[in-house]
Amino acid sequence: MTTSSAIACSRMYNLSPRISTLWDQLFHWLADRSGVELEVIAHAAPAPLSELWARPDMGAVFMCGFPFSQLSPAERPQPLAAPVSLADWANGQPVYTSHIVAARDKQLTEADLATARWGWTxxxxxxxxxxxxxxxxxxxxxxxxxxxxGSLLNPRGVVDAIRSDTIDVGAIDAYAFQLMAMHEPDMIAPLRIVATTKPAPFPLLVAARQQSADIVDALRAALLGAHQDTEGSDILASLGLSAFAKPDVAAYDQLPIRARAIDAALGAW
Structure with missing residues (x-):
């Protein structure tokens, strides 16, 4: 089974050319194992992610859990799989956190955090x-x-804002931080982790709701079995992952509830 109408994109975690190459390897492996022809695209910043997530030819594209949760079931793309990180904060589950980071030479207490300059993406x-x-x-x-x-757009923007002393602290996706620690340590060398936030369901790989069931089933099956494949397991390890897991859609549905509670307490930033 092949198709020429499915794209793959790791834009959310394309943190450097080296890391992007590793994602490309995963997508090439996925195309081979699933029999689905995937065109790997960059959709590089500053192109809006919302435009990527609206494409009817999505085959395997990373999507943040919050915008996914904001869509009605009839509007949502089809969930394929969610990563399981090898990091301790994942505890073997398809969840992630954010690290609150600051300049390595800046000592901050909790009281300091309350009055610090915060960056957001x-x-x-x-x-x-x-x-x-x-x-x-x-x-x-x-x-x-x-x-x-804000807006600082992505983790690289947070890092740059801290290095230029535009902000005191910001949040970086803990998995993005993990990838940078593994493959681009110089990028995070000026930073230290001050705190770690509550976990949330991991950004998931999705296919467009218009994609056919046979394509979606083939991609999903290959991803969920990647850790049992010798080459797939090696690629996962290079990305700091142990496996892909079936997404718990109910967990994503909790994110708007959490956001409304934050809105009530703080309002918008």
Whole structure:
């Protein structure tokens, strides 16, 4: 079975050319094992992710859990699989967190965090917007409003803003941080982790709702079995993953509830 109408994209985690090459290897393996012809595209920043997620030819594309949760069941793309990180914070589950990071030479107490300049990425991001807001809302003796700078677009923007002293702290997707630690340690060398946020369901690989059932089934089966394939397992390890798991859609449905609670406590940043 082949198709020429399915794209694959790891834009959310294309943190460097070296890391992008590893994702390309995964997608080439996926195409081979599933029998689905995948065109790997970059959809590089600053092209809006919303445009990528609206494409009717999505075959295997990373999508943030929060915008996925905002769509009605009839509008959502078809979930394929969610990654399981080898990092301790994943605890063997398809979840992730955000690391609150600061300059390595800047010592910050919890009281300092309450009055620090916070950076955020984009407002439809779980890891770069809702997660740090949720963390800030739980700080003791915090002011009613935070000093914020945004939008910084992605983890690279947060790193650059800290290095230029535009912000004091920001949130970086813990899996993105893991990938940078593995493959681009110089990128995070100026940073230290100050805290880690509550877990949330991992961004998931999705196919367009218009894709046929046989294509979706083939892609999903290959991803869920990747850890049992010698080559697939090696590629997963190079990406800091142990496996892909079936996404728990009900877990994603909790994200808007959490966001509304944050809105009630803080309002928008």
């Amino acid at each position: 984009v407002r439809d991001s779980q890891s770069g917007y809702n997660a740090p807001r949720e963390f800030f809302a739980m700080l003791a003796n915090r002011p009613s409003a935070a000093q914020t700078v």
